[in-house]
Amino acid sequence: KNQVEQSPQSLIILEGKNCTLQCNYTVSPFSNLRWYKQDTGRGPVSLTIMTFSENTKSNGRYTATLDADTKQSSLHITASQLSDSASYICVVSGGGSYIPTFGRGTSLIVHP
Amino acid sequence: KAGVTQTPRYLIKTRGQQVTLSCSPISGHRSVSWYQQTPGQGLQFLFEYFSETQRNKGNFPGRFSGRQFSNSRSEMNVSTLELGDSALYLCASSPQGYEQYFGPGTRLTVT
Numbered sequence: 001k002n003q004v005e006q007s008p009q010s011l012i013i014l015e016g017k018n019c020t021l022q023c024n025y026t027v028s029p030f031s032n033l034r035w036y037k038q039d040t041g042r043g044p045v046s047l048t049i050m051t052f053s054e055n056t057k058s059n060g061r062y063t064a065t066l067d068a069d070t071k072q073s074s075l076h077i078t079a080s081q082l083s084d085s086a087s088y089i090c091v092v093s094g095g096g097s098y099i100p101t102f103g104r105g106t107s108l109i110v111h112p
Numbered sequence: 113k114a115g116v117t118q119t120p121r122y123l124i125k126t127r128g129q130q131v132t133l134s135c136s137p138i139s140g141h142r143s144v145s146w147y148q149q150t151p152g153q154g155l156q157f158l159f160e161y162f163s164e165t166q167r168n169k170g171n172f173p174g175r176f177s178g179r180q181f182s183n184s185r186s187e188m189n190v191s192t193l194e195l196g197d198s199a200l201y202l203c204a205s206s207p208q209g210y211e212q213y214f215g216p217g218t219r220l221t222v223t
Contacts, residue, residue, distance in 0.1 A: 036214075043116070043202050043214030044155075089155065098168045102155040 002027040002095040006088075006103035014111055017080055021106045023073040023090035031094035035064050035075050038087045038105070047075070047088075080110045114138065116205050116215035124221045130191040133218045137184050137205030143167075144186040145212065146178060149200040158201075161186055190220075198222045 004025045013019050025033070032051045036044035048057040048064040050073070057064050061078045077084055090103040117136045125131050137144050146158040157170040161180035178188040184205075190197055198221050204212040 034212075041217075041219075043204075043216050045214070046211060049211060091155075098160065099157045099170055102157075104154045 002092070002097075002101040004090055004092050004101045004103040006090050006106050008106060009104070010107040010109070012109045012111060013080055015080060015082055019077050019080060019108065021075045021077075021088050021090075021108070023075070023092075023103055025071050025073070025090075025092040025101070025103075027071075027092040027095045027101055029094050029096065030068055030071070030092070032092075033064075033066055033073050034091045034093075034100075035062070035073075036089045036091065038089060040086070044089055077108075080108075082110050082112060084108060085110045116203060116213055118201075118203050118215040118218050120218060121216065122219045122221075124223060125193050126223055127193055127195060129193050130189060131193060131220060132187055132189045133201055133203075133220075135186045135188075135203030135205075135215060137186070137203075138207075138213055141205035141207050141213070142184055143206040143208070144180055144184065145204045145206070146186070146188050147202040147204065148172075149202055149217070150198075155202070158188065193222045195222050 007022045034049045035047040038044040047062050050057050050066045063076045066073045087105040089105040091100045093100045119134045143162045145160040149155045160168040164180045175191045180186045200217045202217045204214045206212045
């Protein structure tokens with residue numbers, strides 16, 4: 001069964017600090033992995049998209065890594081800002097199906 | 113370009129009623145997908161339409177249906193509403209490939 005597990009479930013950090021969110025998946029064969037940011041009450045916004053051949057992708061202060069061998073991805077946020085407070089969702093496609101598999105998300109709270 | 117728009121943004125319905133939600137994709141995008149998001153289950157795929165044809169369907173009962181029009185606008189319908197259908201319903205459009213652009217969602221509350 002295709003699964004995506006994210007950790008931690010929630011995280012509280014101080015403004016200016018860095019943090020790393022984890023995503024482990026069992027989807028096989030792998031097609032692509034996406035990280036989304038979802039603010040409360042709004043739709044998800046794409047941060048990065050990685051295919052099998054990519055192991056790092058950056059978008060401003062967001063850097064995603066992918067290890068297709070261990071089926072792990074991480075999202076690193078540098079110099080956090082209050083506006084980074086949101087839910088971060090990992091989505092993996094593949095497994096012989098168009099239907100993507102979503103993680104439950106990591107809720108990040110950045111305190112001043 | 114204007115983003116994905118969804119109407120209405122909020123909706124309150126009673127058990128047993130039916131509801132229709134609307135989604136207008138980004139101009140030029142021919143693929144529209146629908147998702148249900150709840151605190152307990154997270155995001156779950158409902159279905160995807162491309163050029164007026166349902167291309168993929170998630171694991172939801174037949175009470176959930178949808179359609180796409182020739183201008184790529186899409187609607188989803190839920191009949192015989194249940195309390196468990198209370199959720200944020202998200203629509204996403206895509207030109208091709210992996211990138212999806214989500215709308216703000218419709219918050220449905222069933223009482």
